[in-house]
Amino acid sequence: MIALEISCLTFTYATGRQPAITNLSLTIQSGEMVGVIGPNNSGKSTLCSAMAGIIPHFHDGRFNGSVQVATHETTEHSISELTRLIGLVMQRPENQLSGMRYTVFDEVAFGLENLGVKEKEIDERVAEVLDLTGLSSLSDRSPYGLSGGQQQKLALASALAISPEILVLDEPTTFLDPLAARQVFDILLELRKQGKTIVLAEQRLEWLAEFADRIIVLADGKLALSGTPAEVLSDPIIKEVGLDWLAYTRVAKMAKVKGLWPQKRPLPVTLAETVAGFGGLQEGKVCG
C-alpha cells in the first residue's frame, strides 16, 4: 500500500531564486524505512517539510506538483489535519518543546489535548509512547531539565503520541552525541518492527546502510539516485554529489584494486558485509 506519493514536485521559497526541490517524484510504501541523504542545501529539509505539509502551508513560495499522504493531498488539508497522518521531528530538540507544559508527560499530551482526544485515551497513549521511548522514569521532570538526547526522544514521543501513519525525521541526531543518537535510532528500529513508515533525513550513513530499506540521494533539489543501501552507498554518484563512501566501501575498493576483495562481490556498506567479504578470503590468498 502506498503511504506517501510525491509527483513532479517543484518548490521555490518566496525568498529564493532557484527551486529548492525540482521535479521530484517519489513513492513510499507502508512500512518502509527510507533514508534521505545529500549534501547541504540539497533539499532534504524542504522535502521533509513538503511531506508534512509545512510546505506550502507554513512557508510561502511557488509550489507545483502534488504530495499525497495516504491519498490526502497536502495542499487541500491543513497541517493540523495532516498531523494525524504524518508526524515530523526536526533537528533542534529544544525548539520542539511547546513551552506550555510543566512535565514530560504533559508535554507529550499537549498535541492530543489540542486535537480534543479524551482524557483517558490521552493518559493511555502518553504512557505507551513514554514506555516506547524510554522516558517513563522522567515523566514528572520538566522538559527543560532534560539532556539534548532526552529532549529529542521527547520530541519523538510527542509526534508518536498522535499516532501518525508516517514519521518523518529531519536529521534528528545532528545535535546529539553518538550514544543519544544511537538511542534515537533504536527507537526508530522498534517503530519499524511495528510497521511504521519512516522517512529519515540523516548524515550518519553507516546507520542508514544498516537499517534503511531504501535510500534516496538528493543533489541540488533533484533526485539523484534511489535504491537499496548496498546499491546507493557504493555507487560513484555518491562522490559526485559531494558525499563520501563509507570507510567499509573505501577499504574494500582499495582491496579490490590489489586483488584482496573478490572481484564479483559487491562493495560492502556495513561492517557485517565487510567482515564477510574479507573473512571469505583464505589467509594470504589474492583474489583473481
Add this chain to the structure above:
Amino acid sequence: MQQHDPATGGATLYIHKGTRLHRLHPFTKLCYIVATAVLVYLGPNSWSVEISLISLSLIAALEGGIIAAFWRLAWCTMLPLALFMTVIHGFLHPDNNTILFTVIDQPFYQEGLLFTASILLQLAALLSASLLFVLSTHPADLVTAITEAGWPTALAYLVGSPLLLLPAMRRRIRTIQAAQRSRGLDLEGNRLKRFRALFAIMAPLVLGSLIDIEQRAIALELRGFNAPGRKTNRRRIADSSSQKILRLSMIALCLPVIIFSLLSP
C-alpha cells in the same frame, strides 16, 4: 537552593514551590500587578503607598519561598537604574534648587534626589508585583488560565511565550558570547570596544532567535495548536470564590482611582 522548573529546568524564571502564592490563580496575581500600577501611577502621590505595596510584595515573596531570587532580580534591575538616575537628576533636574553637596565644583541637589527616589519607588513597587507573578506562575498555568477563560489559544501563547523565550534568549547570549570570545573577540575594555563587540553578538542572536521562533511555530502547528474544534484540558487551574472576590475588590479599588485621575485637572 532555588528550584526552577521540576528537576532544574530553569528555562523560565519560575521557581517551583507548592506555596499558597504559587497556588493563587494567575489572574489574581495579574490583578495585583494592575492594581499596583494604578495605585502607584494614578493614585495618591505618597511614598507610603509605594512602600506599603513593596512591603506587601516582599512578605508575599517570603511566604512563597522565592525571596532570594526576588531580592536578587530586584536589585539587579533597580541598582543600575538608581545609580544612573541619581546622577542625572541630582545634578541636572530642572527643578533643582537646594544644594546638598558639591562634587568637583558641581552642585548636587535635593530636589533631583527626591524626584529620583519617587520614580524609583514607583518602579520598585511595580517591579515587585511583576516579580511575584513571574517567579511564582508557570507560563503553562497562565496559558491554561487564559484558555479556560475562553480566550483564543493563540492569544494565550502570545502572552505566555515571552516568559519562556526571554530566559532562553539569555542562555543563547551567553553561548554566543563564549563562542565569540573563543574566536578572539574582545568583550572587555572601553565603551567603543564593547560597542563594536555588540554587533558580533547581536547579529547571530537575532538571526538565531528568528530561526528558533520559526521552528517553534512549526512544532506547535504539527501538534495541532491551531486545530479547529474543542480542545481537551487535562490541567485545570484552581480558583475559588474568595479569589474571585479578591480580584473584583482590586478592580473595584482601581476604578475610582482611574476615574478620579481622569477627572482631576
